[in-house]
Amino acid sequence: MTELDYEQKIKELEKANRILQKKLERSENNRILLEKSNDKKENLFLNVINELRESQKTLEERSYDLEQALKKLQAMQSKLVESEKMSALGLLVAGIAHEINNPVNFIHGNLQYAAEYARDILDLLQCYQETSCSSHQVIAKKIKINDFDFIREDFIRLMKSMQYGTQRIQEIVQSLRTFSHLDEAEFKAVDIHEGINSTLMILQSRLKSQPNRPEITVIQEYGSIPLIECYAGKLNQVFLNIIKNAIDALEQKLDNEQKFYQKPGIDCLQSTFCSSHLIPTIHIITELVDSWVKIYISDNGWGMDEQVTQQIFNAFFTTKPVGKGMGLGLFISYQIIVENHQGKLEYNSTPGIGTEFVIMIPRQLRGNL
Structure with missing residues (x-):
């Protein structure tokens, strides 16, 4: 091979080397661009993940707030219902207490007079018994059959028990009125x-x-x-x-x-x-x-x-x-x-x-x- 052929070969090799060098540079540039692109995509992906996490956290917080708000609304609703029930109960109690109180006061007041009248009548009957029964066998027999002595004692006890009963009702009615306090100022x-x-x-x-x-x-x-x-x-x-x-x-x-x-x-x-x-x-x-x-x-x-x-x-x-x-x-x-x-x-x-x-x-x- 001549010297000219060697020179030609060298030139071809140098040319091929330059071509390879340029290709290598382009590859390196492409690699760098690809790395940058991947970094951007990775950063973008991480940002998306972080945003999703933040959104999830916000949604959870809002969900918790909504749950708490719902519970408060339910509690407030129940409180209003319960207050309304107590108010209605109070009105009912006050109304019943008023309706019961009038006839009970009437009965209780009259029982006192009835007891006094009963004592007077019993005293009169006792006086009549002492003065007239000896000459009236029919009356004496009737008194014995009906056990007048027992009736005289028990009738007074009966009147007292009725007075106690009406007094007890009055106390209960007063307790109902005191409990409701609806006939008075609220505060x-x-x-x-x-x-x-x-x-x-x-x-x-x-x-x-x-x-x-x-x-x-x-x-x-x-x-x-x-x-x-x-x-x-x-x-x-x-x-x-x-x-x-x-x-x-x-x-x-x-x-x-x-x-x-x-x-x-x-x-x-x-x-x-x-x-x-x-x-x-x-x-x-x-x-x-x-x-x-x-x-x-x-x-x-x-x-x-x-x-x-x-x-x-x-x-x-x-x-x-x-x-x-x-x-x-x-x-x-x-x-x-x-x-x-x-x-x-x-x-x-x-x-x-x-x-x-x-x-x-x-x-x-x-x-x-």
Whole structure:
């Protein structure tokens, strides 16, 4: 091969090398562009993922807010329904109390005169008996057959029992009127002890002994408390809810203990925890501390554990069986004390020992409600 051929070959190789170099440069440029494009796509993809995550988080927050709003609306609706029911009940109670009160007052007033007339007639008959019966065998026989002496004594007792009965009805009617407070101003100065007593009168049938339990003892220790400004009807509703819960707790404890001691092998007579030894008791104490009125309502019932106490003021929370409660009593009570009366509603409870609720309201409310 000649020198010329070598030079030609070298030139061809150099040309091929230049071509390969350019192709390599273009490949490198394409690689760089591809990397940049991939980085952009990756960043775009990551941005899309982050946006989706943010959207999901926002949706979850909005969903939670909507759920809470729905619960609040449901609670408010139930509260309005319950308030409307209490208002309707109060109107019904006030109406019935008014309708019963008139004839009962009439009967009670007339019984006093009837008793006096009866005494006069009996005295007259006794006088007639003493002066005329000896000469009238028919009258003497009639007196003996009808046991006039017994009638004379029992008739007076009968009149007294009727007077006591009408007096008892008057007390019940007055308790109904005091409990409803619908014939008075909604916000006024009242004696809270009258409200508690009227509530106990309303619940009297539940406090009495039942076939499966003894009577519930109510201990009242009232302090010296002046008239306080409050929404009397609403405050009585709080007393009603808390005392009803205390009765339920006592009945639950007695029922559970009776079931336990009825098990085979359990000797109730040898146990100090036997339900027959339990005296179901509700203790009500009132006192004035500085400018606060405090009402303590405690029971020696079933008590509550921590899981229950964390939710007792929540709407629709209840430990009672279906049909026994809606879970609104303490929820509404809390609103009445805290929102309507600027007060506090606290509790202390020990499972198996009992529960105490403490109602605290200022003697005078601050500002206009």
